[in-house]
Structure formats: structure tokens, C-alpha cells
Amino acid sequence: MSVDVANADQQVEEVTDALTEEFSGVLPKLVVSRTVLDARRDLEGQIVxxxxxxxxxxxxxxxxxxxxxxxxxxxxxx
Incomplete structure (x- = not known):
């Protein structure tokens, strides 16, 4: 696993944790996780x-x- 991939995976985990806490009681963790993963996919190759x-x-x-x-x-x- 490259450093970039490991770093990206860590960022996905951190964003998921933060947004799960922020949207607690509003949206289920599964929805938050799926939304973060979809956003990650959409950003792939589009930003530095x-x-x-x-x-x-x-x-x-x-x-x-x-x-x-x-x-x-x-x-x-x-």
C-alpha cells in the first residue's frame, strides 16, 4: 500500500468519524460512511x-x- 493510499484511507476514517458525531441523531452512521466514500470517489483525480x-x-x-x-x-x- 502506498503512502498516498494509506494517508487517504486515514483521512476518510477521520472525516467519517467527525461527521458521524456531527450528524448523530440525524442520519445513521451507515449513511454518513457511504456519503463520505462516495465523495472520496468523486474527488479522486479531481484535486491535489x-x-x-x-x-x-x-x-x-x-x-x-x-x-x-x-x-x-x-x-x-x-
Whole structure:
């Protein structure tokens, strides 16, 4: 495993942990994890490796905010 891949994996884990805590009670950990992984995939080759941590956090957080807002706006079924 290269240093870049190991560093990227560590950043994914750190972002996932931080966002799981931030969205606790709003979105399940599985949704947070999947969103972070999807954002990582979308950023692959689009940014310099040094920016991955910050850009990953920003993109995943934006997507999770959108999901959280949609969840709150969904009508309650009785």
C-alpha cells in the first residue's frame, strides 16, 4: 500500500468519524460512511492529494446537510 493510499484511507476514517458525531441523531452512521466514500470517489483525480482531507469533509458535509434537510422536510406518515 502506498503512502498516498494509506494517508487517504486515514483521512476518510477521520472525516467519517467527525461527521458521524456531527450528524448523530440525524442520519445513521451507515449513511454518513457511504456519503463520505462516495465523495472520496468523486474527488479522486479531481484535486491535489494534499487537499483531500478538507475537500472531502466539505463535500461530504454538504451532501449530508442536504440529506438531513430532506429527511426533516419529509412528511410524517400516520
Amino acid at each position: 492529494p494534499e487537499a483531500l482531507g478538507e475537500m472531502l469533509h466539505r463535500l461530504a458535509r454538504h451532501r449530508l446537510n442536504t440529506l438531513g434537510s430532506a429527511k426533516k422536510a419529509a412528511p410524517v406518515r400516520t
